[in-house]
Amino acid sequence: MKKEYMMMTVLITEDPGRSIDVYLRPLVDELKDLWTNGVRTYDKSTGKMFTLRAAVMWTVNDFPAYAMVSGWSTKGYMACPVCKEDVTSGWHAGKVCYLGHRRWLSWDHEWREKDKQFDGNTERRLRPREWSGDEILDQLNRLDFAPFGKTVSRTRPSTHLNWTHKSMFFELPYWSKLKLRHNLDVMHVEKNVFDTLIGTILDIEGKTKDTIKARLDLERVGIRRGLWMNRDNVDTAFNRPQRNNDGGVRNEKLSVFAQSARPFGDPARGESLSEMTWR
Numbered sequence: 030m031k032k033e034y035m036m037m038t039v040l041i042t043e044d045p046g047r048s049i050d051v052y053l054r055p056l057v058d059e060l061k062d063l064w065t066n067g068v069r070t071y072d073k074s075t076g077k078m079f080t081l082r083a084a085v086m087w088t089v090n091d092f093p094a095y096a097m098v099s100g101w102s103t104k105g106y107m108a109c110p111v112c113k114e115d116v117t118s119g120w121h122a123g124k125v126c127y128l129g130h131r132r133w134l135s136w137d138h139e140w141r142e143k144d145k146q147f148d149g150n151t152e153r154r155l156r157p158r159e160w161s162g163d164e165i166l167d168q169l170n171r172l173d174f175a176p177f178g179k180t181v182s183r184t185r186p187s188t189h190l191n192w193t194h195k196s197m198f199f200e201l202p203y204w205s206k207l208k209l210r211h212n213l214d215v216m217h218v219e220k221n222v223f224d225t226l227i228g229t230i231l232d233i234e235g236k237t238k239d240t241i242k243a244r245l246d247l248e249r250v251g252i253r254r255g256l257w258m259n260r261d262n263v264d265t266a267f268n269r270p271q272r273n274n275d276g277g278v279r280n281e282k283l284s285v286f287a288q289s290a291r292p293f294g295d296p297a298r299g300e301s302l303s304e305m306t307w308r
């Protein structure tokens with residue numbers, strides 16, 4: 030891109046959170062003007078002047094910025110701005126995870142019936158309700174939000190769900206009529222999904238998601254028995270003596286094969302995990 034076509038509109042050096050609207054104010058004012066009054070523009074092809082009007086179709090942002098521009102916090106158990114309070118989320122492997130994606134499949138999709146391949150349950154729920162822009166605006170108009178500023182208390186009443194503020198974009202007369210207001214910039218999403226898939230398939234240390242916590246979680250949920258961690262003194266396909274050529278007698282040379290899975294702590298009971306258990 031040529032230098033003369035580049036334009037930096039604003040540089041924000043810290044996360045403004047819901048105070049992003051302070052920065053959006055001049056932009057939204059201009060957009061309102063562009064929609065209602067328009068701007069006199071020269072048309073080169075006809076040689077005449079005309080009134081040019083402009084509208085924002087949607088925003089393109091990453092997930093943290095989604096919270097700022099939409100007003101729906103993208104953190105915690107209700108982080109999904111589409112499912113909202115009807116989200117299926119839970120605590121797994123030390124993180125908040127978002128599940129129940131089979132809800133989005135067609136009603137007769139075969140995957141809905143497959144319990145073992147997924148979380149152990151068949152999926153009978155319909156997809157979460159889709160809220161229109163007008164309905165969302167209506168909800169927001171009923172809520173009271175604290176004024177902007179870092180010093181303002183951050184506690185949010187439960188009635189507000191994950192709404193942190195009413196997005197300034199709703200000042201645009203057409204904003205609530207748009208079917209899609211915010212898009213995710215796929216750059217980071219693709220990179221993270223790729224890293225996770227490759228890291229797990231190739232079992233790259235530090236990158237794989239096949240961790241002790243994940244295995245413990247499988248046991249907690251009660252699925253994929255074959256992938257559970259081995260308890261000490263319990264014979265499984267992985268540690269029973271017959272599996273080892275030494276007939277169960279541990280000696281120096283075959284120490285690697287003779288090693289059984291070590292005991293491990295269950296974090297749910299406050300026990301710590303040992304690195305040695307993962308051999």
Ligand SMILES: [Zn+2]
Binds near residue numbers: 109110111112113116
């Ligand atoms: Zn969702």
